[in-house]
Amino acid sequence: MSRALITGGVGFLGSHLCDRLIEEGHEVVCLDNLSTGRIDNVAHLGGHDAFRFIKQDVTEYLYIDGPLDYVLHFASPASPVDYQRLPIQTLKVGSLGTHKALGLAKAKGARFLLASTSEVYGDPLIHPQREEYWGNVNPIGPRGMYDEAKRFAEAMTMAYHRYHGLDTRIARIFNTYGPRMRPNDGRVVSNFINQALRDEPLTVYGDGLQTRSFCYVSDLVEGLYRLLMSDEVNPVNVGNPNEFTVIELAHMVLKSIGGQSAGSTALTTGIEICPLPLDDPRVRQPDIGLARAKLGWEPKVQIAEGLVLTIEYFRKQLEGSS
DSSP, X not given: OOEEEEETTTSHXXXXXXXXXXXXXXXXXXXXXXXXXXXXXXXXXXXXXXXXXXXXXXXXXXXXXXXXXXXXXXXXXXXXXXXHHSHHXXXXXXXXXXXXXXXHHHHHXXXXXXXXXXXXXXXXXXXXXXXTOOOBOOTTSTTHHHHHHHHHHHHHHHHHHHHHOOOEEEEEEOOEEOTXXXXXXXXXXXXXXXXXXXXXXXXXXXXXXXXXXXXXXXXXXXXXXXXXXXXXXXXXXXXXXXXXXXXXXXXXXXXXXXXHSTTOSSOSOOEEEEOOOTTOOSOOOBOOHHHHHHHOOOOXXXXXXXXXXXXXXHHHHHXXXX
């Protein structure tokens, strides 16, 4: 049985990766300081012979007993609410945390996978975004702590690959949604769904014509697993190329929730327009040609299906908290 460490393993994506690796027959060590992740996300794995949880900050001295075959570095605040609330911690986990995780992978002879982000492209000047694009990032803006932390993490990962010969992978993850997102994490899908379920106005920033591309979590995890098991060293975009505007997404959510409401054909919920935050990207769409060619991967879950599954998750969460 091979053994994997997942930093940030109780987070939205990390917890789904714990499930996937265990399903594939791997033993998983899940490390998280619980600053943004929820232990409930891995509660179902408690007592599993192939699962171990360690509460620790990855920026501190990192020691894992026994062998490791894989190190997956997913520790980081990943939503605007979190990384703007924790700016120094975000920079530290992208720099010191990445250094610690890479050092552990080197010591164990493990393959290393970095969870990078589409935010390395900033507010892009090319569209869709291809891996060879270097980005348009404001390093001192309100999103700089996250963008630059991930760009630094990519640079350090490639330095370890080139200088130490470490076997590395880099996933540039685009917008992802699905069960286990936090209702108040500031991400557009979770915001819209929870506002609509509470019959509150959906908050749309700017004119709502900025575009996004949303990948359902099961599709994304499939892409990440294929990348981990591939021989592709260069960064790979992992996301859904189906692009639409934020205002279109708001109407999709309202329609989906209205259609699920017993005895109701429409909600009273409307849309509230707010000022566009500084440096908010106007477009975001992955070119996944490399993922198709190298991983044989592309998303399968359509947005309408994914929204229904995510809405059901949040509905149960709301009912459980009431």
